[in-house]
Amino acid sequence: MDKATSAQPGAALAIARHMARLRNFRTASQILSRVDLDELGLIDQCFAGITLLSAQDGLLADQLLAPRLAALEDRAHGRAEAARLGEWIQLSGLRTTDKLHALGRLMAPLSGPQANGSTIRGLRFREFRLRQGALEKVDVLEYFQGDEEDPFQWKDNLRYVGDLVTHGHAETARTLLERQIARHGFRDRAVVEASLRFDSGSLVQDLQVIPEAFHGIPGVLALAHDLRSHGPAHEDFFDACQAAARKGYGAMDVYSKDSLLRVLTVKDLLSDLDTLVPHLSGLPDTMLGARCGHGLIAMVEGSNRDAAELLRSVLVEDPNYTIAATGLRFVQARLDDGVTVIDLRNQIGYGSASAGRPGIRLGDRDQATTLLLQGHYLKSWSVRRTGPHWRTLKRDLGSRFLNYEALPEDPGSSLFLIADDGVGDEIRTAQYLGELAERYRVTASCDPRLLTLLERSFPSVEFIGVPRRVRGVLNPVYDGRYSDFLLASHLTAACDPYVAAADHVTFGQNLTFNRFAGVLPREDTGAYLVPDLAREVATPGDRLKVGLVWKSHFSSGSRRMMYLGVEQFEPLLGVDGVDFWSVQHTIDPAESAYCVEHGIRQIEDVDLFDDFEGLAGHLASMDLIIGISTVPMELAAAVGTPAWLLGFSPENYYYRTGGGATSIDQLSRNSTVVAPPWIDFTAPYQDCVDLVMADCRDRLVRLVRASRPGRGE
Structure with a gap:
């Protein structure tokens, strides 16, 4: 920071780029505050705007963007300029409609040889993401295909694989991957990572075909970790990736080191991190992966104040480092300083996830769990209505869907109850079914393992077994009905006729909300499930x-x-x-x-x-x-x-x-x-x-x- 203070604008910009690449966005933003941003070229301005949005200076970023958008048609944009400007627009604090309009204006002049190029495909994908985030009903195939005669030939279309699957087009995703494997083999890292993500890595039948040079790469290690329980070969592959990462760490540049350490924190491989970085002495503070890892280690060891200091310092620089926020939430509950994660979020926000604006995000897990710790049950449940899965049902069902809302006084009407959250939550929620059945004609989904137990206990309720979990792991069915992970897990096609016929639709956690709202009665004792x-x-x-x-x-x-x-x-x-x-x-x-x-x-x-x-x-x-x-x-x-x-x-x-x-x-x-x-x-x-x-x-x-x-x- 001292070097940046006295540096010339060009050198200061280079230091800011270095800090941003390490995701030290606050420091990078502070450095940029000493640069005349209006005098920068477009590429540099795009970098500055995105960095400001990733810290707490989103308002300044949007002010910088405004004249660029006003003069959008006044000049031709090169491919790199259009790509970076599209990213800036997507992350900005503009309304979604304004973002979409700006992207449309940006794409319009890209014609001729560029029409089917990587730039237009990238901008089209950003439009898809914006519409999806706004819960619009979008057809992913329309965006994947665009005006292409053969969209399967482009490697950059691998970005659609996950969305093709969640929208019910798994075979299209498979065809895309098979074409890319045929063209590039597994010598291309992007193809390797996309193949490992798809269908539990089923397209990589022999893991030994993955080049050893890829084993120590953070992204491959993360995927190997997620697949390790699929069998001995996958366990061996994970072990090989771990060994390669440990062996190659010393020769990595600082960016790769930090990326690896971040993966180790996210995947709970703290012993590996501790082996690679046994202490922070001699390490630059800019390596947030190391600081986060040692903060989590301090948390596990009970050194809560040390953990809090480290994790706070990480989040201030990178508000979007989720595992640091999770750790800090646990640590703050074990301190007596009266400070909560909500207080910190009100200062730093969520970086690019909140368009660089400070403040708690309604319904955020930090907020809901902190309210629970404080005993504010009703508010803790009510803020969760912002969940995208429930907002999707509200969009589709309108007033029939009760999203953390009071149950209606409508005796004899029909109600469909969605089993949500874990099986333990489902069992606990069943305590309200007797009262619910006295008010409505109830149909409810349930874990199949509970079906006969619930039918015996509540004979007037019709239950539908929905196998949404396999050995405790969510098992979504992506059949094109819902692309949301939770809805695809909890609301299968077997539920559709009941949802369509019901006067009211709600879910288990809304019954808990109604208990604390005083709509449903609470009993401290008494059995409600009847064993066989x-x-x-x-x-x-x-x-x-x-x-x-x-x-x-x-x-x-x-x-x-x-x-x-x-x-x-x-x-x-x-x-x-x-x-x-x-x-x-x-x-x-x-x-x-x-x-x-x-x-x-x-x-x-x-x-x-x-x-x-x-x-x-x-x-x-x-x-x-x-x-x-x-x-x-x-x-x-x-x-x-x-x-x-x-x-x-x-x-x-x-x-x-x-x-x-x-x-x-x-x-x-x-x-x-x-x-x-x-x-x-x-x-x-x-x-x-x-x-x-x-x-x-x-x-x-x-x-x-x-x-x-x-x-x-």
Whole structure:
């Protein structure tokens, strides 16, 4: 920055380009503030405008753009100029209609030999993205084909592969890729990466054909990471990419190093990052990937103030670095400085995602989760109505669709309920189905694993099984109906007749919104799901039967801070008069061995992941379940088994207690949040776990004494 202050305009511009390439947009923007931007050529002005939009100076960027747009027809634009100006227009703070008009004016003069060139295709793709972002009903094939006789010949059309798939044109995407593979083979990195993204990499039947020179490239490593669970060959490929990245790191330039470190933060490969960059000493502050990585490592280690300082410094420079924002949200919940991520967003915005404007974005995850931590349930749910999937249904269904809105007073009308979010959320939402069925004729989608359980529990409701998840992973069906990932997962073609016939359409989380709005009643206790008597499990004799669950199916990254290891239950295991059972639905061999060694029984006659009827029978036979919020915990509470949710993290505690106002779980029935009211979340993670486990042990001893006279300590 000091060099830039005293540098000549040309040198200052070069330094700003360097900083922007490293995504240090705030610093680059500050350097540009010392340059007379009006005197720059068009290419340099485009760079300046895009950089300002990527920081917090979007208003200045739009002011700089205005005269360029006013004189758009006054000069011919070269290909590079048109391409960069198109990017500036797309990212600007103009209204979408004005952006589209400007792009149309920019494309109009591009005729003759340029008409089918890469520039016009790039601008056409920007128009497609703008219309799609505005939730217009667009035909991706129209943009992919354009005026081309053979759009499959152009490698730059690989940018459409993902959109072709989500709009129901997977075979067109396959043809495009096959043509490009035939032309370039796998010696072209763009073809390799596009092929790995498509259909879980099915077009790359032999991963050994991918040149070793590509293995250490950050984008290829990221894709290898995502595909590693597909089989031994994919695991070997990921290992090879990891090894190549580690080996090649020292010879990389600073831009490639930072790009690699960013991938390692996003993919939760922090041990790899720590190996490559064991400390920040000697590294320039401009390497945000390293700073973010060490911020996340500090978070995991419980050094929350260090983590906050590092992650804040990253976000101030690059407000669009999402993993840094996620980490900071977790860290701020563990500090006592009264500052939230919302406060920071109000200062820095989201970079290019908010057109360089400071301020919180309505419905952003930062906002919704911070409001939950503060106990502002109604507002936390209401701001989520900005989600593009629900806005799409609002566009299509109009007033029939209730998007975080009050349920209507319309007795006897028909209502279709979309099962959304995770299966645990679906189970929890089912507590309102009885009341809903008294008001409306209800049809509801559900996870097929819950179908018979729900039909038995709510005989007046018609249920439709929608297999939107496979082993916990969303499984969208892109058949051309919805290009949105969530709608394609939750609202399959089988639902269409019911949606068309319903007087009202809504979704599970809107029932929770209506509970906090006072439209639906809330009951703290009482079973609402009825297990199958044929799957009934015998209840114990004079000993308490207690289930333990310690993690979700998804337990990577910062989510681990809300979960436990099975060994952390050890303080409870010595309580006399209790038989402990694992009800953990995803358990690895080491955890299973621990259970055997420490006398924690395991359910062996039921697939705890797929057989919810069998799991419900076991849970109903238990006196208590202890652990964290996940499917077994929610299902136990639903069948009437008391649940103790361990509040060792701010998320587990504040989310469920109205910001600490009560120990009664505000989301699930039959659930109590266990934690001393004086718990201090600024303490290290393990200290909080130890405190909560001690409290839980005391409660369990008292429960044994009350339930089994003569037992307990």
